């Protein structure tokens with residue numbers, strides 16, 4: 001380390017004081033002339049007064065007494081010895097959370113094993129180092145300890161380790177009887193872990209809530225965030241009645257899942273649940289599918305005729321998906337079923353009775369269709385006693401990570417894999433708009449589990465369109481902005497060129513530098529093995 005210069009600020013000088021070093025530093029001018037001494041006590045006082053940007057020349061003294069030096073050195077040594085004592089090591093290393101201890105000036109004294117496990121940072125990289133230096137090196141993004149020194153209060157913040165992993169740090173100052181900060185003890189947790197715990201807690205809460213667990217309804221893997229939970233609660237309530245239900249929402253949001261849940265919680269649970277997607281078959285065939293037909297009712301009909309879905313659903317529940325696509329002429333026939341429970345098969349004049357509960361769904365706005373004359377108003381009001389507005393996934397982002405985790409678990413089991421996702425990948429996918437909602441999410445996870453060759457799925461493995469849509473949060477510093485640009489360029493280059501040699505060439509850096517950077521950013525060559533050149 002360079003000698004202390006009088007123009008250095010207090011903040012810059014702090015890094016020169018480490019537990020292993022002398023407690024008094026000599027200060028030299030730019031011409032290397034001895035100016036005086038700077039004691040760790042003087043620095044500590046300056047920090048306590050918030051004078052971090054003042055030049056140290058203001059605190060330099062021409063002489064220091066030997067007892068002072070001995071006393072300071074010995075108290076520092078005692079502290080050091082305490083943290084190195086076997087009992088202290090055993091206690092801190094037994095903790096599940098990471099522990100990070102600095103002295104009152106922000107110099108690292110101790111990290112426990114859990115901290116090393118969570119962050120991947122080794123003892124020798126930080127012990128004796130000042131937190132400010134660790135930020136400068138890019139090892140950590142911010143320091144809760146320095147914030148605690150500045151504010152003299154406990155501080156909790158989210159820290160990024162080596163620009164990738166995110167952890168949550170809570171720092172607490174330990175004060176002497178004179179009110180000086182002696183050290184700062186920080187506890188550290190992985191955010192991914194917190195998300196998992198929250199997910200577990202949500203499931204626990206669900207078990208205690210008035211909504212019966214969905215897996216008992218044959219609906220395994222259901223993720224219930226606050227929005228979905230309140231839909232299920234309402235579904236549970238209306239299930240007990242025969243009220244007509246209209247489910248509105250985009251494709252893939254879970255409308256048919258809710259319909260099945262309502263059926264499973266109703267008095268018809270032991271009867272059949274039938275489903276017809278009115279948009280999936282041509283208009284002229286919907287009538288035959290729904291109401292059935294007599295022998296020879298139309299060209300191409302089965303000789304023996306056919307029982308329609310409506311009749312098959314007798315005593316049970318009929319779920320009519322995409323009801324907005326039901327042709328107008330069939331809407332009259334459906335109205336008769338809804339109002340009088342009566343219908344006629346195609347080609348028959350015999351009126352039949354049926355006892356079904358009808359649940360309908362649509363991704364279109366039925367009220368608008370009514371205004372445009374495309375949907376019968378009387379049918380609309382009949383079907384729409386209770387409306388469920390099922391929100392798109394982008395409006396219930398808190399469910400995205402639990403859904404990703406749940407589907408990862410499901411497909412890992414199905415394909416006998418052990419894939420995990422980086423925190424950044426979770427963050428990326430949380431910000432995506434998911435036009436295909438949960439169906440799209442499930443498809444993506446399955447694809448990633450099947451196609452990636454490594455166990456950790458990262459942003460670089462996502463399909464190209466997903467990599468471009470991520471709305472970046474504002475970078476917090478120039479270093480942050482540069483780091484992001486570097487990562488994004490590398491990620492794009494390896495996606496495009498598929499070999500580290502070609503990607504390095506395109507980026508104008510050496511192959512080994514590229515490999516090192518890929519390691520740092522946890523990037524991989526797409527989801528396929530590197531091409532053989």
Ligand SMILES: Nc1ncnc2c1ncn2[C@@H]1O[C@H](COP(=O)(O)OP(=O)(O)OP(=O)(O)O)[C@@H](O)[C@H]1O
Pocket residue numbers: 221222223224228249250251252253254255256257258321363403438439442
């Ligand atoms: N809360 C949830 N947790 C887990 N999986 C869910 C959840 N909601 C929906 N899914 C799953 O997402 C997929 C799509 O759901 P569903 O078929 O119910 O959507 P939909 O709204 O009826 O779609 P569409 O209108 O296109 O028919 C299904 O595989 C379903 O199991």
